[in-house]
Amino acid sequence: MGRVIVVTSGKGGVGKTTSTANLGTALALLGKTVVVVDADVGLRNLDIVMGLESRIVYTSMDVIDKQCELVKALVRDRRVDGLTLLAASQKNNKNDVQPAQMKAICDKLRSTHDFVLVDSPAGIERGFSNASAGADEAVVVTTPDVSAIRDADRIIGLLQHARIDPINLVLNRFSPELVGNGSMMDQADVVDILNINLIGIVPEDTGIITSTNRGIPLVYEESSEGAQAYMRIARRLTGQQIPIPDFAQKGLFTSILNWFTRKS
Amino acid sequence: MANSTVALRAYRDGLHLIIKPHLSIIEIEKAIQEAMSRMNRPLNGTSIQIDLKSPALREEEMAYLRSKLKEAYDVTVRDFLVVSEEPVPPPIAAAPTTHIITQAVNPPDSRESEPSRIVPYTIRSGQTEDFPQGSLIIYGDVNSGAEVRAGGDIVILGALRGSAHAGMNGRLSSVIIAMDLVPLQLQISNCLNRIPIGKESRGYPEIARIGKEDVIIVERFVKF
Numbered sequence: 408m409g410r411v412i413v414v415t416s417g418k419g420g421v422g423k424t425t426s427t428a429n430l431g432t433a434l435a436l437l438g439k440t441v442v443v444v445d446a447d448v449g450l451r452n453l454d455i456v457m458g459l460e461s462r463i464v465y466t467s468m469d470v471i472d473k474q475c476e477l478v479k480a481l482v483r484d485r486r487v488d489g490l491t492l493l494a495a496s497q498k499n500n501k502n503d504v505q506p507a508q509m510k511a512i513c514d515k516l517r518s519t520h521d522f523v524l525v526d527s528p529a530g531i532e533r534g535f536s537n538a539s540a541g542a543d544e545a546v547v548v549t550t551p552d553v554s555a556i557r558d559a560d561r562i563i564g565l566l567q568h569a570r571i572d573p574i575n576l577v578l579n580r581f582s583p584e585l586v587g588n589g590s591m592m593d594q595a596d597v598v599d600i601l602n603i604n605l606i607g608i609v610p611e612d613t614g615i616i617t618s619t620n621r622g623i624p625l626v627y628e629e630s631s632e633g634a635q636a637y638m639r640i641a642r643r644l645t646g647q648q649i650p651i652p653d654f655a656q657k658g659l660f661t662s663i664l665n666w667f668t669r670k671s
Numbered sequence: 672m673a674n675s676t677v678a679l680r681a682y683r684d685g686l687h688l689i690i691k692p693h694l695s696i697i698e699i700e701k702a703i704q705e706a707m708s709r710m711n712r713p714l715n716g717t718s719i720q721i722d723l724k725s726p727a728l729r730e731e732e733m734a735y736l737r738s739k740l741k742e743a744y745d746v747t748v749r750d751f752l753v754v755s756e757e758p759v760p761p762p763i764a765a766a767p768t769t770h771i772i773t774q775a776v777n778p779p780d781s782r783e784s785e786p787s788r789i790v791p792y793t794i795r796s797g798q799t800e801d802f803p804q805g806s807l808i809i810y811g812d813v814n815s816g817a818e819v820r821a822g823g824d825i826v827i828l829g830a831l832r833g834s835a836h837a838g839m840n841g842r843l844s845s846v847i848i849a850m851d852l853v854p855l856q857l858q859i860s861n862c863l864n865r866i867p868i869g870k871e872s873r874g875y876p877e878i879a880r881i882g883k884e885d886v887i888i889v890e891r892f893v894k895f
Contacts (some may be wrong), residue, residue: 501813553815560795560814560817567795600792
């Protein structure tokens with residue numbers, strides 16, 4: 408039986424879709440069978456980030472409406488073995504799907520795949536409840552800014568209420584320089600507030616923009632820091648113990664300064 | 672408070688005397704007298720604004736009140752203002768403090784007989800924890816966007832980053848204690864206090880309570 412993991416955040420624009428695409432690809436590169444499911448009905452994006460938009464024939468809506476078999480709706484990613492996409496309908500909206508229907512799809516997919524990654528839409532409404540309906544685990548994506556963290560906190564509360572466990576945290580768009588000069592929260596602060604397991608930190612990487620526009624997930628760009636971060640997170644998801652590298656490049660001067668200000 | 676005929680409140684622009692509508696001048700005078708007697712210090716030499724709800728008092732009644740206040744309490748009336756029948760804004764002064772002058776109800780100070788509830792988890796954004804019957808003890812944090820309210824005290828064995836309202840039934844001696852007190856808003860009884868933006872974590876537990884001048888004060892928590 409495969410694992411159904413919902414990728415969510417509360418706030419929009421923190422990197423849910425990018426993380427889903429990259430983690431899905433990374434898990435497939437590790438030899439797992441993976442299906443990435445776009446749950447953002449009406450505002451789908453995962454197909455673009457994966458570069459599969461031109462090959463979608465059927466969507467999850469067609470499966471729910473019994474227009475086609477579930478297997479037929481899965482779009483195979485030709486770049487790597489074992490990776491498929493289930494796209495969302497762009498014509499419908501989130502209220503056209505019931506949580507129970509999403510759960511049924513996830514349950515079917517988990518019997519044939521190692522990992523089912525569900526890309527949740529932003530918000531806490533129907534789209535979120537659809538996306539999390541079939542999930543037994545969650546990956547919460549946040550950026551180190553207060554509004555994203557408050558929304559992540561809200562989402563974690565809802566996930567805990569739905570008894571989704573474990574809930575892992577991905578800290579995205581982390582900038583060591585900004586942390587170094589004290590204008591960004593560091594990972595310890597974020598973990599202190601959210602109080603869940605940190606599964607990885609993805610450093611700010613401008614390569615993400617090109618990779619999204621070209622429809623080639625960043626993980627194929629092996630030399631990039633972002634790619635390596637996503638590969639490490641994928642390995643941790645499979646149960647490997649890999650320490651989180653210390654991105655913060657605090658100079659000696661700031662370290663001493665911090666030490667003094669903390670004491671005072 | 673809501674039932675009293677007159678109320679003295681402190682706003683950003685100074686003291687306001689709020690008078691309920693449909694009262695005779697004798698009733699108003701009597702209520703003012705009572706309100707003044709409840710004050711813990713005299714208002715000598717201060718100026719107030721009188722807020723009337725429509726229908727307004729007659730000219731001669733206003734003049735009478737003005738002279739009476741000056742004569743009996745040495746209080747100058749700055750202005751009469753007739754406001755429409757909307758709810759009075761909550762008493763929020765500029766950060767960091769708010770004064771509440773009158774306290775019509777005097778709830779019993781009964782910490783001993785109060786029940787308490789233990790919350791064994793962190794309260795996250797969007798979640799609330801209400802316990803009007805007594806005190807709340809939280810084994811965790813109260814995160815930004817979360818709210819806790821208790822009839823009695825609130826003790827947080829973690830960080831308070833959201834909002835807390837102790838003494839929601841009016842008990843003025845209620846306190847809020849947190850290991851790390853960095854809230855968005857603190858309220859004790861009907862005294863509201865916005866912590867200055869950017870208050871840093873002190874690294875030691877702090878206690879918030881109502882001090883001498885009906886202002887919430889926050890200080891290092893040493894012992895109860």
